[in-house]
Structure formats: structure tokens, C-alpha cells
Amino acid sequence: xxxxxxxxxxxxxxxxxxxxxxxxxxxxxxxxxxxxxxxxxxxxxxxxxxxxxxxxxxxxxxxxxxxxxxxxxxxxxxxxxxxxxxxxxxxxxxxxxxxxxxxxxxxxxxxxxxxxxxxxxxxxxxxxxxxxxxx
Numbered sequence: 001x002x003x004x005x006x007x008x009x010x011x012x013x014x015x016x017x018x019x020x021x022x023x024x025x026x027x028x029x030x031x032x033x034x035x036x037x038x039x040x041x042x043x044x045x046x047x048x049x050x051x052x053x054x055x056x057x058x059x060x061x062x063x064x065x066x067x068x069x070x071x072x073x074x075x076x077x078x079x080x081x082x083x084x085x086x087x088x089x090x091x092x093x094x095x096x097x098x099x100x101x102x103x104x105x106x107x108x109x110x111x112x113x114x115x116x117x118x119x120x121x122x123x124x125x126x127x128x129x130x131x132x133x134x135x
Contacts, residue, residue, distance in 0.1 A: 004050040004084055006091035013040065013047050014054040021057070021074055026109060028072065039072075044098065048075070048088050055079045056088050064097050070106040085114055093118060 019036045022028040039059060048056030056075040062068035070092065075084045092098065106115060123129060 002051055004048050004055060004079075004087065006046055006048050006056075006088060008044065008046050008095060008097075010040070010045060012049065012054070013045060013057075015040065017054050017076075018057050018072075021076070022072060025074070027107075043071075044095070046088065046092050046095065048084060048091075050079070056084055058088055058092050060092060060098060062098060062101060064101065066102055068098060068101045068104045070104060073106075073111075085111070086117065089114065089118055 015033075015037060018040070019031070019033050022036060023031050042061075044060040044062060044064075046058045046060075047054050048058075056079070057072060058070065058074075059072040060068050060070055070089075073085070073089065073092075075088065093104070104120070106120065108115060
């Protein structure tokens with residue numbers, strides 16, 4: 001059995017694959033290709049590959065020292081249920097440039113159990129968090 005491999009090499013990313021998945025997702029519905037390219041260019045990107053074909057992706061917005069926000073984590077639907085999501089998140093959290101980041105955050109609607117396996121939990125002080133959205 002061939003196991004998938006993870007890589008942070010931006011040259012390996014299949015931007016069409018990433019864009020097609022994201023624009024159909026609940027969290028980035030209808031995002032433009034230009035937006036996806038901008039996000040990739042300004043983030044740490046991890047691709048998951050099986051026999052040279054990209055099957056998964058994760059993106060991290062970070063200063064690589066104090067804070068990281070894990071986003072856009074997905075495995076292509078036909079490859080789910082094999083533990084690949086767990087493998088991808090483990091790679092991200094242990095990726096050398098991010099290994100010493102103290103605080104990680106993420107948002108999810110449906111993958112709480114996956115992230116709990118790595119120690120993610122509800123915010124200790126959600127009342128301190130704020131957001132601003134451009135209208």
C-alpha cells in the first residue's frame with residue numbers, strides 16, 4: 001500500500017485542485033481563483049500527495065513564532081476515511097518552521113473530533129475574541 005506524502009514545496013501545489021475544492025466548500029464558497037492564489041502566496045501551504053497527485057491541502061497563516069491560524073484543511077472526498085486528515089494535521093503541527101509556535105487557532109463546523117486528537121479545544125476566554133469584517 002502506498003502512503004501519501006506531505007510537502008511544503010509550493011511548486012508541487014495543484015492550484016486548480018485547491019481552487020475547485022475551496023469554491024465548493026461551506027467556508028470559502030464561490031471564492032475566486034485570484035483570491036486563492038493570493039492566499040497561497042501569503043501563507044505556509046502543505047500539500048498531501050499520493051503517487052504524485054494532490055489529494056489534500058492545509059494552509060497556515062502565521063508569524064512562525066507566536067501565533068498560527070490553521071485554515072482550509074481538506075482531503076479530497078474520494079480519499080476520506082483512511083486517516084489522511086489526521087496525517088496531514090500531524091505533519092502541519094510538526095513542520096519544522098512551525099514547530100515552536102505557541103498558540104494555534106482554527107475554526108470548524110464539522111471536524112471537532114479530528115482536532116481534539118491533537119489537543120485543540122474550545123477557547124478558554126471566547127469573550128476576549130473579537131472580529132471585524134469589511135462591508
